[in-house]
Amino acid sequence: MTGAAVFDLDGTLADTPCVIKRLLVRVCAEHGRRVPPERAALTIGIPLETAFGHLLGLPPQDPEVCRAVRRYRVLFEEDVLGAGAWLVHAGVPEGLERLRAAGVPLAVATSKVSRSAHALLEVTGLAHHFPVVVGHDMVTRGKPDPESGLLAARLLGVPAHTCAYVGDTATDLRMARAAGMRPVAVTYGVGSRADLAALADGAVYDDFADVVDTLLSPYGPYRPPARVRVPERAGEQALA
Structure with missing residues (x-):
């Protein structure tokens, strides 16, 4: 175990990913960037600053990215948390x-x-x-x-x-x-x-x-069998 x-x-x-994808697209549109939903989906699971930096074509610390992150969080509370x-x-x-x-x-x-x-x-x-x-x-x-x-x-x-x-x-x-x-x-x-x-x-x-x-099944300490690589997606890093 x-x-x-x-x-x-x-x-x-x-x-939540479908809603998150929709919100990413919406916030990017508010910042003048048209982002296809499938491109936004590739950033789900990474920090918002990194995601919006990629989608807006800006450094993660850029003030515009920070504004997008704040806007996203407001919309998330309105659209997602209400679903319970x-x-x-x-x-x-x-x-x-x-x-x-x-x-x-x-x-x-x-x-x-x-x-x-x-x-x-x-x-x-x-x-x-x-x-x-x-x-x-x-x-x-x-x-x-x-x-x-x-x-x-x-x-x-x-x-x-x-x-x-x-x-x-x-x-x-x-x-x-x-x-x-x-x-x-x-x-x-x-x-x-x-x-x-x-x-x-x-x-x-x-x-x-x-x-x-x-x-819940018995197994010992995890030991990775080998290093592997898979095609990278937006914001992801290859396994070292």
Whole structure:
């Protein structure tokens, strides 16, 4: 059984990517940039500053990018948080209950800032499962850097190599591997099955119940079998 389970939030626990994509396109349009939805979708799962920097063609620290990020967060609270528990992926509440009943410590490590992450967990009814929530504002380097995963493990009080990290993008899985965590992928989010399979060492699942079964199965400390590369997408870095 895993020593702890750390989860991505958007696309993995909550079905937010479609709304996020729409908001990215809307905010870019307000800043005079016409961005195709499929291009916006490629930036989901990375920090907003990086995403808008890419979409607007500006450095992440540019004042216009900062204004876009602030506008996005206002719209997110209006459009997403009002949806509440309807955002939760099928099987997630029951699966998290199983993990807690088995004594598996749980955490979230997300590219959202912690305020937004806590707000989303509250409205979806999932907050009580997660004593540890690591947001992008709590680290100096976002995914796929391992810092957020390592911080989550440290706050849970467990070694990183005994943890699994569950996510829906190649960025999530690169972070997991870099942190020495077992990468576990779900296919119902943003990432393509091919990209996820290249990084998840066979742990790719269509259903959250299967994820939970895997997390509760016996296995030793995670040891990546080999370094791999998959085609990079906007804002993602290749695995070192």
